[in-house]
Each structure stands twice: as C-alpha cells, then as structure tokens.
Amino acid sequence: MNALRNLDLARPMHRVLTLILLALAIVTGPALGQDIEPRAYSNAPIGMNFLGAGYAEAQSTRYRTGSEIVGYSHVFALAGQSAHIDIVVPYAQLTGTAPVGSQSVTRATEGLTDPLVRLTANLYGAPALSLEEFASYHQDLIIGASLTASVPWGNYDSRQLVNIGANRWFVQPAIGASQAIGPWKLELATAVTLFTENKDFFGGKTRSQDPLYSVESHVIYGFKSGAWLSVDATYLTGGQSSINGKLNNDLQENWRLGATLAIPVNRNNSIKLYASQGVFSRTGNGYDLFGIAWQYRWGAGL
Numbered sequence: 336m337n338a339l340r341n342l343d344l345a346r347p348m349h350r351v352l353t354l355i356l357l358a359l360a361i362v363t364g365p366a367l368g369q370d371i372e373p374r375a376y377s378n379a380p381i382g383m384n385f386l387g388a389g390y391a392e393a394q395s396t397r398y399r400t401g402s403e404i405v406g407y408s409h410v411f412a413l414a415g416q417s418a419h420i421d422i423v424v425p426y427a428q429l430t431g432t433a434p435v436g437s438q439s440v441t442r443a444t445e446g447l448t449d450p451l452v453r454l455t456a457n458l459y460g461a462p463a464l465s466l467e468e469f470a471s472y473h474q475d476l477i478i479g480a481s482l483t484a485s486v487p488w489g490n491y492d493s494r495q496l497v498n499i500g501a502n503r504w505f506v507q508p509a510i511g512a513s514q515a516i517g518p519w520k521l522e523l524a525t526a527v528t529l530f531t532e533n534k535d536f537f538g539g540k541t542r543s544q545d546p547l548y549s550v551e552s553h554v555i556y557g558f559k560s561g562a563w564l565s566v567d568a569t570y571l572t573g574g575q576s577s578i579n580g581k582l583n584n585d586l587q588e589n590w591r592l593g594a595t596l597a598i599p600v601n602r603n604n605s606i607k608l609y610a611s612q613g614v615f616s617r618t619g620n621g622y623d624l625f626g627i628a629w630q631y632r633w634g635a636g637l
Contacts, residue, residue: 373553373565373595375524376479376511378417378461380469382635383410389607391626398431398497402448404628410635412463418456425450431497442497446490449500455481466635474515483507493535503533503542522553528574540579547574547587561599567611568592588617593624602637605630 385408392401406423428445460477484507489500511524528547536542549571557563568591575586593611600606607628613621 372524372551373522373555373567374513374520374563375455375481375509376457376461376477376513376522378457378464378469378472378474378477379410379419380466380635380637381410381412381417381463382466383632383637384408384634385630385632387628387630389626389628391624393622393624395613395622398429398622400427400429400431402427413456415463416457416459417461417463418454421451421453421455423451427499429497429499440496442495444490444492444495444497444499446499447488449485449487449489451483451485453481453483455479466637474513474520476515477513478511479513480508480510483509493537493539496537501533502535504531505529518557520553520555520557522555523550524552525550536578542576542578543580544576545573548572563597565595566593567595569611586617588615589613589621590615591621603632605632 385406387404387406387408389404389406390401391404393399402425404423404425406421408419408421410417410419412418425448426446427448428443430441430443432439432441457477457479459479460475461479462472464472485501485505487500487502487504489498489502491498491500491502493502505528507526507528509524509526511522513520513522526549528549530544530546533542549569551567551569553565553567555563555565570590572588573586576583591611591613593609595607595609597605597607607630608626609628610623610625612623615621
C-alpha cells in the first residue's frame, strides 16, 4: 500500500504558479516559465480524477497579486504508460505599477486570468495500471513529456498597460525525468515557452517575445505517512520582447528557489503549502510567492 499512500495528491494544482505569472505578464515583462513544479512526471492509477482549489499570492517591488484557482485532472492510459490532462481556471486581483516614459502608471484590476490546459505523457517507467495493480508498483526511473497551452480568455483592456490577461497564446513543450532512490526522488526537467504576438498591446501596438528557456530541479523526500517535502530550483533565460519591432531591454536570466510540502488528510483529501523566492534577476523582476491548495481525488475504484 505504500505506492497508494504516496500518490501525488497535489499534482494538478501546482500549475497555479504558471497562471499567476500569466496574470502578471504585462506588469513584469516575460516572467512566464518561472513556475517551480515538483512531481510533474509521476505515476497514478488509470481513471483517477483530481479536483482542487487554492489561493496563491505573489509580490514584488512593482506588483502584488492574489489568485483563487480551480483545477481538474484526469489520468488515462496512452501507449501503455500513464498520462493525464490538467485544466486550471484562475481568478486574480492585481495591483501593479509600470513605467511609461518618465512616469509611472498604477492600476488595480481583477478578473479571469488566462485558463491553462496541459497534456502530460509518461514515456518510460510509469506503466498504465489499475488501482489494484498500482498497490505493488515501485517507482524507479520515469521519463515524461508535456505540452502546456494558455488560452487568451483573461480580462484584458488594450487601453491599460497593466492587465490580468495576456491577450496572446503561449505553448510550452517540456521533457523531464524522475529517479527514485529509496524514499528520495531526484528530478530534472527542461522546457521552452513559445509566444504568439499581442497585436493590441497598449493602444494598438504589437508586442512580440522571443522563446523563454527554463531548467528546473527538485529533491523530494517521501515520509511514511504519505506526506512529501520538496526543495526546488529553477533557472530561466531568454524571452526578450519587442514593441512594433523595437527591442526592449528585458532579456531574462533568473534563478528561483522554493519548497513544497504536501500532506494527506485522508484517503481522498490532501493539502499543499508552497513558497518560492527570486534569488537573482537580471532585469529586477523577481518576486516572492506563497500559496495553499486543497485537493480531492476519486475514481479508478478508490
């Protein structure tokens, strides 16, 4: 029963980090991709469902946002391995300040942030198993890939420089690996975020952005109770933007450190606490983030 007890009870809701960054995209520049996500590639019984809700808050010297999030995840079989699809819908309150020439513009707004959809497919080491079969499963090496997309449905006003929605799509292919060593898991993943143009940026301008590259690592310890603790690090670079073809001085090179604690309440419920901090930022757009999430799981005969 150890495998059942150590299921990733908090997987879908950790995408809240990406969604908060979407809400801040116009305020902070190309900050997307700075999310820190342990256990993105893990195994779970086929047919399992996860429903979660949470709150997260991010703050820097230029902005503050609070986000309420609802997320759903479903685990299914794909080519003999486990896969899952995640859908997350956030609502955010944002207060930010952005420079306009020699002046600063402050704006407070709230509304729907761009929803996020992600497909994750394990490629090796996470076989598609029923709930009964999963009870005897022990992780070794898992290799997986994912594709994330944001949908530009968030609240957006082209007359304002500070917005919650980004008014553009992004897609983020990623690949990662998770190696179990006793109660420990060592994880490494890399991703690239590709952006479409925002053709109605602040008065009808066109804002484009170069790809943003990221690498993240996690050291995770699983307790016998089913709780787990992760120490996380992310590095990202790239993402320089331009307005009407004129390059901005916002090439990214950022480091973030964080921690995540997931605690099972009972067989169906768990809670998760997480926090991260920017420890280096080339363009000064680092921020502090903390959040809490609750999750309910069902299905697969549970």
